[in-house]
Amino acid sequence: MFLKSESFTFNGETVTLFELSALQRIEYLKYLSKEVAASQEEVKEAAILQAELVEKTIRDSAMLLAMSLWHNDIKGPSxxxxxxxxxxxxxxxxxxxxxxxxxxxxxxxxxxxSESEAGSETEILPAPVEKS
Structure with a gap:
């Protein structure tokens, strides 16, 4: 298997997380696209939008983790x-x-x-798309 992995420990429990395979990355991006399209269909109040955004973020993260955790036992749970x-x-x-x-x-x-800053801040940027 060529996928990178690392242990993740939280509150005394440890699991192995894996990078997404190429197919899973495509599936995850399609999943996100569908979620964005569905959420843009209605005009809603700010409080409702905020609550839905939090829910969407949690659900999107859980899906990403499920895809990663699946590599622990590919014949196990879906x-x-x-x-x-x-x-x-x-x-x-x-x-x-x-x-x-x-x-x-x-x-x-x-x-x-950012080297232009006096401190050593870390900025999160989208990963560049690699061309083949």
Whole structure:
């Protein structure tokens, strides 16, 4: 297997996170596209939009984690079953931290240090699309 992996420990529990495969990356981006299209169909109040944005962020992160965790046992639970497990048993803070780690492993985000700043701030940028 060529996928990068790393251990993720939260509250004394450890799981192995994997980068997304090429197919999973495509599936995840399609999933996000459908979510964005569905959310743009209606005009809503700011409070409702904020609540929906938080929900969408949690659900999107859980799906990303489920895709990553699936590599632990590809003959085991489906991605959808893992998604349901993440949503029902992981705290939001763990979902957020693991989401960030999987995105870094998968090249969906990168850290860029701004040298023009006096400090050593890290800026999160979208990963560049590699041309073949």
């Amino acid at each position: 991605v959808q079953d893992l998604n349901d497990t993440v949503l029902s048993s992981w705290p939001v803070t763990a979902i957020g931290e693991a989401d960030y780690r999987v995105k870094k492993l998968s090249g969906l985000i990168q850290e860029a240090t």
